[in-house]
Amino acid sequence: MAEVTLRDVARASGCSVATVSRVLAGTRPVGAETARTVREAAERLGYRPNQVARALRSRSTGTVGLVLPQITNPFFPALVRELEHALHAEGRAVLLADCDDDPVTEAARIGAFLDRQVDALLVIPVEERASRNAVASAVARVPLVLLDRGCGPGVADSVAVDNAAGMALVLEHLAAMGRRRPWFVGAAGTASAAVERRAAYEAGAGVFGPEAPRRRELGDFSVEWGRAAVDRIWPSRPDAVVCANDLIAVGALQRLRQLGADVPGEVVVTGFDDIPLAGLADPALTTVRQPVAELAAEAAWLLGRQPTGGGPGSRRTVRLAPELVVRASTGAGVAAK
Amino acid sequence: MAEVTLRDVARASGCSVATVSRVLAGTRPVGAETARTVREAAERLGYRPNQVARALRSRSTGTVGLVLPQITNPFFPALVRELEHALHAEGRAVLLADCDDDPVTEAARIGAFLDRQVDALLVIPVEERASRNAVASAVARVPLVLLDRGCGPGVADSVAVDNAAGMALVLEHLAAMGRRRPWFVGAAGTASAAVERRAAYEAGAGVFGPEAPRRRELGDFSVEWGRAAVDRIWPSRPDAVVCANDLIAVGALQRLRQLGADVPGEVVVTGFDDIPLAGLADPALTTVRQPVAELAAEAAWLLGRQPTGGGPGSRRTVRLAPELVVRASTGAGVAAK
DNA sequence: ACACGCGGTGATAACGTTTGCCGCCAATTC
DNA sequence: GAATTGGCGGCAAACGTTATCACCGCGTGT
Numbered sequence: 102m103a104e105v106t107l108r109d110v111a112r113a114s115g116c117s118v119a120t121v122s123r124v125l126a127g128t129r130p131v132g133a134e135t136a137r138t139v140r141e142a143a144e145r146l147g148y149r150p151n152q153v154a155r156a157l158r159s160r161s162t163g164t165v166g167l168v169l170p171q172i173t174n175p176f177f178p179a180l181v182r183e184l185e186h187a188l189h190a191e192g193r194a195v196l197l198a199d200c201d202d203d204p205v206t207e208a209a210r211i212g213a214f215l216d217r218q219v220d221a222l223l224v225i226p227v228e229e230r231a232s233r234n235a236v237a238s239a240v241a242r243v244p245l246v247l248l249d250r251g252c253g254p255g256v257a258d259s260v261a262v263d264n265a266a267g268m269a270l271v272l273e274h275l276a277a278m279g280r281r282r283p284w285f286v287g288a289a290g291t292a293s294a295a296v297e298r299r300a301a302y303e304a305g306a307g308v309f310g311p312e313a314p315r316r317r318e319l320g321d322f323s324v325e326w327g328r329a330a331v332d333r334i335w336p337s338r339p340d341a342v343v344c345a346n347d348l349i350a351v352g353a354l355q356r357l358r359q360l361g362a363d364v365p366g367e368v369v370v371t372g373f374d375d376i377p378l379a380g381l382a383d384p385a386l387t388t389v390r391q392p393v394a395e396l397a398a399e400a401a402w403l404l405g406r407q408p409t410g411g412g413p414g415s416r417r418t419v420r421l422a423p424e425l426v427v428r429a430s431t432g433a434g435v436a437a438k
Numbered sequence: 439m440a441e442v443t444l445r446d447v448a449r450a451s452g453c454s455v456a457t458v459s460r461v462l463a464g465t466r467p468v469g470a471e472t473a474r475t476v477r478e479a480a481e482r483l484g485y486r487p488n489q490v491a492r493a494l495r496s497r498s499t500g501t502v503g504l505v506l507p508q509i510t511n512p513f514f515p516a517l518v519r520e521l522e523h524a525l526h527a528e529g530r531a532v533l534l535a536d537c538d539d540d541p542v543t544e545a546a547r548i549g550a551f552l553d554r555q556v557d558a559l560l561v562i563p564v565e566e567r568a569s570r571n572a573v574a575s576a577v578a579r580v581p582l583v584l585l586d587r588g589c590g591p592g593v594a595d596s597v598a599v600d601n602a603a604g605m606a607l608v609l610e611h612l613a614a615m616g617r618r619r620p621w622f623v624g625a626a627g628t629a630s631a632a633v634e635r636r637a638a639y640e641a642g643a644g645v646f647g648p649e650a651p652r653r654r655e656l657g658d659f660s661v662e663w664g665r666a667a668v669d670r671i672w673p674s675r676p677d678a679v680v681c682a683n684d685l686i687a688v689g690a691l692q693r694l695r696q697l698g699a700d701v702p703g704e705v706v707v708t709g710f711d712d713i714p715l716a717g718l719a720d721p722a723l724t725t726v727r728q729p730v731a732e733l734a735a736e737a738a739w740l741l742g743r744q745p746t747g748g749g750p751g752s753r754r755t756v757r758l759a760p761e762l763v764v765r766a767s768t769g770a771g772v773a774a775k
Numbered sequence: 776a777c778a779c780g781c782g783g784t785g786a787t788a789a790c791g792t793t794t795g796c797c798g799c800c801a802a803t804t805c
Numbered sequence: 806g807a808a809t810t811g812g813c814g815g816c817a818a819a820c821g822t823t824a825t826c827a828c829c830g831c832g833t834g835t
Contacts, residue, residue, distance in 0.1 A: 106821055117785045122823060132783060152554045153499060154821035156490045157790050164554075167534075172515045172522070175714070182509050185536045189547075194554060197504075197534040199522045210526075217489045217501075217531060324718060351718060358720070377512070381661060381688060383695070383720060443791055454815045459793060466794090469813060491791035494820050 105148045114142035125150065156218065165404065166214035168198045168207060169225040175348070175376040176391075177225070180249070183397030184223060191401065193220065204231035211235050215242055221404045226252045229291040244407035246400050251293035251418075258407065260399045260419040264294060264373075267389035267423040268301035268343075271371050274387070274425055275341050276308055278432060280369060283309055284339035285317035286330040286349050295322070298345045298373060320349075327352020335360060340368055341431075347372035347379045350386055354430065358383075369431040384429035392421050442485045451479035462487065493555065502741065503551035505535045505544060506562040512685070512713040513728075514562070517586070520734030521560060528738065530557065541568035548572050552579055558741045563589045566628040581744035583737050588630035588755075595744065597736045597756040601631060604726035604760035605638035605680075608708050611724070611762055612678050613645055615769060617706065620646055621676035622654035623667040623686050632659070635682045635710060657686075664689020672697060677705050678768075684709035684716045687723055691767065695720075706768040721766035729758050 111118045116135060124131045124139045125148075142148075156162040165188055169177055185195050196219060198210035204227050212235075214222060221244040226232035233253050239245055240257045247259035275283055285302045288295040299317065306313035318333055320326035327349035331342070335357070342357075344350035350372030357364055364370060364384055372379055372388035379386040399419050448455045453472060460466045461476045462485075479485075493499040502525055506514055522532050533556060535547035541564050549572075551559060558581040563569035570590050576582055577594045584596035612620055622639045625632040636654065643650035655670055657663035664686035668679070672694070679694070681687035687709030694701055701707055701721055709716055709725035716723040736756050 104821090108821080118822085119786080119824085120784060123784090126823080128823080130782065135783080149553050151494075151821050153490060153493045154790090155823080157488075157494050157792090157820085158822045158824080160790075162490060164533075172519050173714070175512070175515075178509045178512075178515050181534070182536050185509070185534060186538070189535075189550075194550065195534050196501075197518070197522060197532050198526075199519050201523070213531065216486050355718075355720060377510070378715060378718065381692075381715070383692060441791090445791080455792085456794080456816075457814055459791095460814090463793080467812075472813080488791055491820090492793080494790090494822090495792045495794085497820075 104151070105146045106151070107148075109146055110139065110143045110148050113146060114139045160218075161220055162218050163192060164194045164196055164217070164219050165221045165223060166196045166198065166211070166217075166219040167223045168200065168210055168214070170200050170202045170207075170227045172197075172199045175378060176249075176346075176374050179377075179393045180225075180397060183394045184400065187397045187401040191405065200227055202227055204228055204235070207232055208235035211239050215239060219243060221245065221407070223248055223400060223404065224252075224257075225249045229253060229293060229296075244404055246403045246407070248396065248400050249294070255416050258403055258417045258419075260396060260403060260421070261293070262389075262391045262396065262423050263420040264297035264423075265301040265304070266420075267373060267425075268298055269305050270389060270423065270425040271343055271373075272302070272305040272308070274427065274431065275343070275369070275371070278369070280341040281309060282339050283313060283316065283341040283343050284334045284337075285343045285345070286327065286334070286353060287317060287319050287345035288322045288326075288349075289319040290321070295345065302343060322346050322348055324348050324352035324355075327354075328356040331356035331360070335362070338368075342368060342370045344370065344372050347374045347376045347386060347388055350388065350430075351378060351382050354382055354384070354386065365430055365432040371431060375426055379426075380428065382430070387428045387431040388426050390424045390426045392423065395421050441488070442483045443488070444485075446483055447476065447480045447485050450483060451476045497555075498557055499555050500529060501531045501533055501554070501556050502558045502560060503533045503535065503548070503554075503556040504560045505537065505547055505551070507537050507539045507544075507564045509534075509536045512715060513586075513683075513711050516714075516730045517562075517734060520731045521737065524734045524738040528742065537564055539564055541565055541572070544569055545572035548576050552576060556580060558582065558744070560585055560737060560741065561589075561594075562586045566590060566630060566633075581741055583740050583744070585733065585737050586631070592753050595740055595754045595756075597733060597740060597758070598630070599728045599733065599760050600757040601634035601760075602638040602641070603757075604710060604728075604762075605635055606642050607726060607760065607762040608680055608710075609639070609642040609645070611764065611768065612680070612706070612708070615706070617678040618646060619676050620650060620653065620678040620680050621671045621674075622680045622682070623664065623671070623690060624654060624656050624682035625659045625663075625686075626656040627658070632682065639680060659683050659685055661685050661689035661692075664691075665693040668693035668697070672699070675705075679705060679707045681707065681709050684711045684713045684723060684725055687725065687767075688715060688719050691719055691721070691723065702767055702769040708768060712763055716763075717765065719767070724765045724768040725763055727761045727763045729760065732758050 107118045107121050111121045121139050123129050124136045188195055200207040207227050225248045236252050237256050245257050247257050249261050251259055287299040303314040318330045331353045342353050350370050354370050362368055372386045375388045375390035379388045444455045444458050448458045458476050461468045461473045525532055537544040544564050562585045573589050574593050582594050584594050586598050588596055624636040640651040655667045668690045679690050687707050691707050699705055709723045712725045712727035716725045
């Protein structure tokens with residue numbers, strides 16, 4: 102009932118440890134008859150290879166560390182799920198670290214994972230600047246890919262949604278619906294999603310007139326901020342509120358309804374990410390869906406094909422195309438009402 | 439730049455590997471002067487102990503496997519967060535497995551974790567019956583505690599919220615608000631949360647009259663079911679809809695509003711769990727808050743104090759008290775309106 | 776016939792730690 | 806002054822695997 106080791110199987114099948122290892126790992130050709138005997142003995146004894154010993158010898162743990170800012174951020178669970186599945190499909194296990202949105206904790210967790218000899222790291226950095234050092238030093242030791250958020254240019258490979266394209270989809274949709282006075286509610290700070298989305302708004306809002314790009318309020322990525330922002334912009338009567346993510350949009354929606362505004366008649370609202378909450382809001386939120394499964398698959402793939410501690414020469418940046426999901430908050434089904 | 443090992447530190451500090459190991463691990467008294475030299479050398483070379491080697495030798499990986507049905511279930515992220523923090527505080531890393539609500543996957547993941555020599559397992563079982571075998575066989579090899587859901591009596595230690603007490607709080611609240619015709623919308627199936635909550639409703643609804651315990655509809659734990667259930671029960675005009683979890687309640691709330699019902703005036707709605715969504719619903723949902731942090735702390739503690747592969751003698755079952763969170767869906771602040 | 780190659784196998788040395796055991800030297804005890 | 810501690814430190818054996826090397830026998834090419 103204790104631990105069955107290679108030795109035990111070897112003894113039971115009358116051959117050497119080396120041979121047993123070889124037949125079980127299929128690492129080198131071995132006699133058909135011997136193979137059968139060995140496999141049978143292994144089966145009979147219920148042999149399970151000790152992954153720790155295997156890892157020590159082969160210098161590969163079959164483990165990747167997943168480091169993220171806050172698992173409670175509703176965008177992440179779906180991503181984590183897809184990553185877990187993608188990695189498990191390759192036989193790799195996932196070590197999880199929740200950083201509590203703190204760069205110091207993040208650095209500590211990355212270090213701990215390195216000590217545990219993870220084969221690779223998947224990092225969703227907490228911050229653009231504050232995370233850079235930890236990421237940069239980790240990148241020298243294992244394959245690492247950045248997810249969802251960047252960390253400065255040339256630091257590591259990264260895969261994320263094309264925020265600019267997503268925002269462009271939103272603006273295009275608004276223009277097509279005849280909206281004229283959009284207002285942007287975004288997030289301050291240096292996180293790449295925040296920066297890219299507000300830059301894209303500024304770049305694309307010109308079609309609504311020269312003043313449009315300047316109509317923006319910056320706070321953080323929270324429901325509370327969405328509510329507060331509406332209080333500040335509502336007096337100037339926008340006919341569209343473009344939010345930098347779904348949480349902000351949900352807050353905006355709530356406050357607008359409290360103020361008696363007609364959504365989507367008088368003013369429409371859009372989000373970004375398409376978290377589960379978006380479809381549940383009332384009215385359901387028009388938003389930009391991130392291709393979560395593809396993001397995960399791409400990240401996992403990149404991780405595999407990356408030289409350990411590769412030089413700074415060839416950083417890849419993958420940007421995946423998002424998709425506009427039109428729901429009631431911009432008038433879908435309004436005609437039928 | 440490569441791997442700095444104990445040997446290197448030993449060479450650099452002019453003493454043996456054994457001594458270095460001892461000063462770094464503090465496992466045995468060692469000369470003050472030697473200790474200083476060694477520590478200095480270790481620091482200078484940037485020595486980091488190889489956890490894999492350590493694990494192989496000491497037969498402890500400092501790793502626990504966390505196995506859950508679906509990370510995308512909005513109740514879990516908060517729990518995962520607390521567990522990760524609690525375990526990390528003890529220096530243990532967390533391997534994560536998402537089972538996609540499938541008992542077969544669950545068994546596979548548990549097996550994989552065992553092969554990886556996890557020190558312990560934390561399992562939120564997918565199903566009461568289907569998960570039993572995998573859990574029972576794992577329990578023989580490592581400390582294991584069941585979380586949130588049970589898995590049959592005597593299989594393993596478990597910690598969960600006191601569902602009966604939570605439901606009692608709800609019924610008490612409804613009675614105090616003068617409600618007379620409650621209706622229960624729950625989940626069929628054998629998951630312990632489903633069973634216990636509906637049993638508690640049946641047991642406690644007697645105060646609303648002899649018919650009350652029988653006024654129930656059973657489906658699953660989803661928003662869609664919440665919507666559908668309302669369509670079935672609304673014709674008989676309940677003045678309270680008691681839901682088995684927040685997702686159901688959110689669906690019910692949506693449908694009731696679509697049907698033009700006045701919530702909370704005409705009919706009140708309650709949920710269970712207090713997921714983030716609950717506070718965001720409109721009207722905000724009265725619900726039963728699970729003590730997530732305490733659940734996690736208790737589970738982590740139990741895990742530590744459990745003999746490896748302990749006999750079936752002494753299974754502990756911890757039930758933590760929930761808390762009623764009263765919000766607008768049962769009329770909080772209504773008087774002020 | 777001889778050398779050569781090659782499929783199949785066994786010993787054995789790693790991988791980087793922890794730890795049991797033994798020996799050394801100084802300090803204490805009779 | 807010799808014997809007995811007891812604190813410190815080194816040697817070497819594990820932990821369970823994989824990888825390297827050598828070996829053995831047999832078929833093949835010249």
